[in-house]
Amino acid sequence: MNIAWSELRKWDTDAVEDVARRVRVRVDELGHLADTLNWRHPTGWHGEASDGARVERVRLVGKFDELEQETDPLKRALRAAADAIETLRRDQDDAEYTALHNDMFITDAGDLLTETGHGPMPGSAEAAERRRISQDLRDEMDRILTQARIVDDELAAALRRATFPARYPDAHGDESRLNPPPGGTPAEINDWWLGLSSAERAELIATRPAWVGSTDGIPAADRDTANRQVLADQRADLTSQLDTLKARVRANPMEAVELRDQMSALEGKLRGLDDIGNRLENPTDGQLDAYLLGIESGTGQAIVAMGNPDTATNVATFVPGTGSGLDSINTDMNRADRMAQAASNADSPSTSVITWVGYTAPQDLAKAADTSYAEHAKHDLDQFQDGLRATHEGAPSHNTMIGHSYGSTVIGHTAATEGLDADDVVFVGSPGVGVDNAADLDMPAEHVHATVAGHDMIRASNIGFEVIPGIDTDVHGPDPTGRDFGADVFESDPGTKGPDYQGGLSSEAHSQYWDHGNKALENLGLIIAGEQTT
Numbered sequence: 001m002n003i004a005w006s007e008l009r010k011w012d013t014d015a016v017e018d019v020a021r022r023v024r025v026r027v028d029e030l031g032h033l034a035d036t037l038n039w040r041h042p043t044g045w046h047g048e049a050s051d052g053a054r055v056e057r058v059r060l061v062g063k064f065d066e067l068e069q070e071t072d073p074l075k076r077a078l079r080a081a082a083d084a085i086e087t088l089r090r091d092q093d094d095a096e097y098t099a100l101h102n103d104m105f106i107t108d109a110g111d112l113l114t115e116t117g118h119g120p121m122p123g124s125a126e127a128a129e130r131r132r133i134s135q136d137l138r139d140e141m142d143r144i145l146t147q148a149r150i151v152d153d154e155l156a157a158a159l160r161r162a163t164f165p166a167r168y169p170d171a172h173g174d175e176s177r178l179n180p181p182p183g184g185t186p187a188e189i190n191d192w193w194l195g196l197s198s199a200e201r202a203e204l205i206a207t208r209p210a211w212v213g214s215t216d217g218i219p220a221a222d223r224d225t226a227n228r229q230v231l232a233d234q235r236a237d238l239t240s241q242l243d244t245l246k247a248r249v250r251a252n253p254m255e256a257v258e259l260r261d262q263m264s265a266l267e268g269k270l271r272g273l274d275d276i277g278n279r280l281e282n283p284t285d286g287q288l289d290a291y292l293l294g295i296e297s298g299t300g301q302a303i304v305a306m307g308n309p310d311t312a313t314n315v316a317t318f319v320p321g322t323g324s325g326l327d328s329i330n331t332d333m334n335r336a337d338r339m340a341q342a343a344s345n346a347d348s349p350s351t352s353v354i355t356w357v358g359y360t361a362p363q364d365l366a367k368a369a370d371t372s373y374a375e376h377a378k379h380d381l382d383q384f385q386d387g388l389r390a391t392h393e394g395a396p397s398h399n400t401m402i403g404h405s406y407g408s409t410v411i412g413h414t415a416a417t418e419g420l421d422a423d424d425v426v427f428v429g430s431p432g433v434g435v436d437n438a439a440d441l442d443m444p445a446e447h448v449h450a451t452v453a454g455h456d457m458i459r460a461s462n463i464g465f466e467v468i469p470g471i472d473t474d475v476h477g478p479d480p481t482g483r484d485f486g487a488d489v490f491e492s493d494p495g496t497k498g499p500d501y502q503g504g505l506s507s508e509a510h511s512q513y514w515d516h517g518n519k520a521l522e523n524l525g526l527i528i529a530g531e532q533t534t
Contacts, residue, residue: 008088013082081151091140157197160195213227213229219310241266300327309392314343317385321368322364351529399421399423400423401420404429434476455505490523522534
């Protein structure tokens with residue numbers, strides 16, 4: 001958890017030392033009690049009661065010894081925290097003295113104010129020296145706050161371990177602190193994870209990266225660390241598979257046609273992995289740091305967050321629709337980046353927009369008429385949202401779900417049957433969301449938003465009457481922008497006009513909601529920021 005400069009001023013070494021003293025007293029009391037119980041068994045006492053007393057005494061002494069051992073790490077953690085706090089407070093005082101001595105000021109939020117009206121002439125040697133001092137001071141403040149966060153995290157984990165020394169069995173019945181709670185909810189997983197030491201977490205990330213990276217309830221930064229390792233492993237595996245197929249074609253050119261589709265699929269996935277790797281490592285100016293929250297090249301799924309969802313004030317999850325997958329992830333990551341920028345333009349203090357391709361999406365229009373893709377996705381999407389709540393630091397974030405095309409169908413099915421822990425849902429260019437009315441989504445209708453471009457081809461799926469007798473062409477339900485649906489309908493640009501024989505509808509308009517200058521993008525930013533649409 002991030003620590004504010006003013007909060008660090010309130011940290012009290014004496015209070016931590018007092019807790020450490022009380023723990024030592026209690027441990028000593030347990031040791032004395034164990035010694036008292038560990039008496040020699042009375043001579044001449046035999047029988048069932050004697051045997052029972054002997055067994056119970058041994059059990060109690062063993063339990064007291066176990067408690068004493070489990071408390072030792074807490075005693076050390078409290079002592080280390082007290083020493084670290086004393087050092088941090090001294091460093092903080094030194095930084096504030098340096099600022100005051102150089103006619104600067106550190107605010108409660110941790111900002112360094114250098115323009116106080118008494119500075120040297122611009123361009124002078126004194127001005128250059130002042131810039132050097134201010135930069136050194138900012139670096140020192142960053143170091144102090146980073147160290148304070150580490151101290152806070154380590155002590156919090158030690159307290160959790162002492163309070164909940166959980167040991168769970170694995171598949172073989174062997175108990176360990178490194179085993180997660182079986183069938184645990186994201187909140188339970190998060191409690192367990194935060195109760196591990198930093199060394200234990202690092203061990204799990206190193207030895208079980210795929211599990212850590214895909215588990216809801218584990219913080220975003222840790223999932224990202226694990227998934228970067230998974231991405232490298234999967235890229236190496238796909239490259240090896242592709243090289244094997246290319247070798248077969250070189251050896252027997254007649255196999256080229258037979259293997260073409262397999263090779264194309266592998267090349268598409270590799271392209272997607274490279275796009276993700278590039279976004280993680282090389283954010284451009286203005287882009288938020290990216291976090292890899294899930295990657296499974298076998299099924300073509302990926303989850304990428306633009307900005308840390310655990311610390312952001314406003315968090316949005318974007319679910320793409322038909323045709324989405326690893327091979328087209330770059331387009332959806334770009335859309336997430338644009339929505340994050342739009343939210344910033346709407347004065348969002350901090351934002352994270354997550355591209356969630358955590359499901360197998362239909363890959364063509366014929367398959368998009370099938371509701372099974374949404375049904376299969378809803379549990380994972382619901383769990384992911386619960387995980388965002390469990391790992392978020394500080395006050396609850398404002399969470400928004402945004403579904404485009406079939407992605408809106410996925411969100412609709414999830415909200416209606418699983419219940420989504422979200423503040424707002426948004427349907428963009430939707431074929432229908434599986435319900436007839438916004439009230440059926442288990443959330444206030446005023447927090448259900450929808451838009452469709454005037455020339456979007458998706459309108460053809462919401463005709464509302466039988467085009468072909470006996471065949472339902474509106475399988476996903478009514479248009480959520482319709483008057484009877486009851487959603488908040490916001491404006492989008494009409495998009496590219498199609499030919500007259502298509503009623504002016506076009507497939508291009510279905511993908512233009514995120515174009516720069518589109519009214520839809522502006523409104524998406526407002527919704528993510530918790531503001532009213534225009």
